[in-house]
Amino acid sequence: MCRMSSYLDRYGRNRSLCHRLPPRLKLLLTFGMVLAGVSIPVRYWPAHGVLMSLVFIGHSIAHVPLPYLARRLAIFLPMVCMLSLSVPISQGFAAGWEIMAAILFRTTLSFVAMLWLVNVMPFDQLLVTLRRLWVPEIIVAMLSFMYRYIFVLWDEMDKMRVARRARSFGQVNLWRRWKSAAQLIGMLLIRAMERAERVHGAMCARGWDGHMRTIDDE
């Protein structure tokens, strides 16, 4: 079984200079980096190089391991390559190469910058920050519910998957696999909604009035 917690918030609990920065500064830094990467034209490519090395320095200060970065990039890059290649392909390889280069540069830079943010900001800190940034309370409440439920549903799904594998001995044909995957989602939906109703009832019994209260309320 693969646990969801080894996948979400992986390095958010590291202790480093980057993790100690004020949360709003982290958001601001990332936003500024992405904005800079997107708005600098490609012909100033040394600037992109400097930005990219800054981002990687940030990663190394935050102790984000290199194999992790490589793994994420290995999933991300082929997708972007295909997408950006579709520009020259759709033009019959006659034009669009410059656009392709721009896309590759910019998306990679912003992706790595986003990865930094993801890995220095644990989710609870993010929720508190969002609330202070005038995000409506109901949104923050929904996000915190969602975060909690992701783990619950993941465990539920894992159980159902194991049960399915136990019944079907692994390989079956494609049509069956699609059908059973769709049924898995359907079953999960029914269970999830029933659970949400139960949780809501229990919350009402404990005096829920639509407002979240957390310890850090000033």
Place this chain on the structure above:
Amino acid sequence: MHVPDGLLSTEVCIAAGVISLGAFGYSLRRLKDSLAERTVPMTGMMAALIFAGQMINFPIALLGIPSVSGHLMGGVLAAVVLGPWAGCIAVTLVLIVQCLLFADGGLLALGVNVLNMAVVGSLGGYAVFAFVRQRLGNGARGTLAGGIIAAWLSVIAASALFSLQFGLSHAGGELFDVRRLFALMVSIHSAIGVGEAFITGSVIGFVLAQRPDLLYSADADGAGGVVPRAGRAVAFGVMCALAVAAFVAPFASSFPDGLVEISERMQFSKLEQSRVLLFADYDQVLPGWQKLSVSLSGIIGALAVLMIVFLLDRSLRLRQRAAAADVPHE
């Protein structure tokens, strides 16, 4: 499928962000009007469900590539279960979490993703769904068919919208033609949309057979019709027009191009060349095989969707009959 940063220009991102912020704020207001404290856990759960549902892979081994797989987008599914407003919010939450927790989809491009998937997927998708369901008499069959058709159209609409945004982003620079990209994107996505339609249809069919009361109904909301009838018809018209554009557009060159005429009458032609590119002759742009492939994929996609409607509807009725026969045992 998520748009990363750097793909689209900042202006387009900001414009899309403003539009999605407006739609999101409006959905939130409508939601607060209806049933405030109940929606928080339900919407949170639905968002988590879509998030988890997206991790279930659907293998596409048809092409002999075993490792490629697709997943659910979920906009229409969320709208059918929770209603358009909560559905839009749930999908937006999913996108926010994917952006800030996985770096999946860009920070600047969040508005674009929300517009393409949550606003078009849930609000537009629900309008199509409601229209089709009403036409088929508000029954289980209508719900199923509406969900399937809306899911297919939502994917095509998202891809069309994306190519438009992409075209607007890169119109200024090197000579680059949007319509070829449009052709490529739409023909790929009318195939991908069939997958989405199948998943959405199966899940809705499953829920209809087991717990039909879980699905959202506008009457129970107390607010009456959620989307005004005119709005539904307009949304259906727009999304259908996109689909029809996918079938017909490549052949439009045989007509004396109406768009060119209109654009001249409206003095579009005085704008810079790159804008006018949108209205130029089709003839020179799309080579023959591309025309054919776009139309063919559109038609095959539509046929496949109808087929799914038919098959799932039949299996749903079988299951309902079986469930009705089961009742005495319980």
